[in-house]
Amino acid sequence: MPELPEVExxxxxxxxxxxxxxATGAVIRNGRLRHPVPADLAELLTGQPLVAVERRAKYLLLRFxxxxxxxxxxxxxxxxxxxxxxxxxxxxxxxxxxxxRALRLRDPRRFGLVLWQPGEAPHPLLASLGIEPLDDAFDGPWLHKASRGRRTPVKLFIMxxxxxVGIGNIYASESLFRAGIDPTTPVGELGPKRCARLVACIRETLADALAAGGSTLRDFVGSNGAPGYFQQQYFVYGRDGEACxxxxxxxxxxxxxxxxxxxCPRCQR
Structure with a gap:
């Protein structure tokens, strides 16, 4: 699944x-995605300038x-x-x-979605999303405060x-390895220093993945058709049985x- 670095x-x-x-139109060849593509999409978009392209979690927002x-x-x-x-x-x-030119959606499994949200209000799918890991507000003190009293394993907490938002399975595993934290550790047991280290490692992992164009899993490619190469840098993901x-x-x-x-049972405690 494309995760935050791939979407960004x-x-x-x-x-x-x-x-x-x-926008001069829209062509719907198969609108049966996870949710139906609006049948009147061409009418909604034609004549409208694309004001901005934004990201929230793993969602892209094309603002008209x-x-x-x-x-x-x-x-x-x-x-x-x-x-x-x-x-x-x-x-x-x-x-x-x-x-x-056209912005073309390819989706072999048809688990994606394309929805229209009128006006400036956020779509309901975005209403309950958490903090962005690349925002300045995501720091050690924030994670320490948010995790107090929680017995959830740290890997599940950050996912x-x-x-x-946006820390999927790959980047959670890689970030925890870099931080030297066992993924099963109850997140509430992490002290301020370990929280700060984990945040730094999450941000570092995501930055490295962005620099590499993301990871190519299944058939993900970027907007220019080029694959990502971060999978060549994995420390642990998909490497079970291989040497740390x-x-x-x-x-x-x-x-x-x-x-x-x-x-890694030795490096992560």
Missing amino acids: TTRRGIAPELTGLV STGSLVVHLGMSGSLRIVPTDLPPEKHDHLDIVFGP DGSVV RHCATPIRKRIMGQRATFY
């Missing part, structure tokens, strides 16, 4: 290319003059800028047209979108919250 990579690719352009298009890439979706006359492939379900890059202890795998968790 996509946003950074789209924004400078399309911001300020006027009368509302916002809320886009989630689901399990395998991607957005690419292509010539309008480029023939669509099997899983190219939607084009947002800007004259000679809870009502607490912190720091201490040579075999990486272990366990299931937490129905998700695979990877960690």
Whole structure:
């Protein structure tokens, strides 16, 4: 699933290319995504300038003059800028047209969504989201305060979108390894120093992933069609049984919250 770095990579690719352009239409080839694509999308968008391309958690917000298009890439979706006359492939379900170019949604599994939110009010899907991990407000004291009295394992806590948004399974595992924290540790047991270290490692991991263009899982690509390469830097994710890059202890795998968790039993305490 595209996580925060992949979505932010996509946003950074789209924004400078399309911001300020006027939408000239929309082509819906298959509107049966996780939620149906609005059938009147072309009417809603035609003639409107794209004011901004923003991100909230793993959602992209294409802001137009009368509302916002809320886009989630689901399990395998991607957005690419292509010539309008480029023939669509099997899983190219939607084009947002800007004259000679189009923003094309490809989604083989059709778990993504494209919804219209009129006006400036946030969509209900965004109403209960937590803090952004790249915001300055996300720091050690914030995490320490938010976690007091909580017995939730730290990995599940930082993946809870009502607490912190966008830290998916990959980046949670990698951040906890960098911080030297066992993923099963109750988050309420982390002191101020360990909270500060974990926040720093989360931000560092996400920054490194952004610099690498994200991770390529399944068929994720950025807006220019290029894959991400952060998977080549993984310390633990997907490396169960392989030697830890720091201490040579075999990486272990366990299931937490129905998700695979990877960690080094020696480096993470």
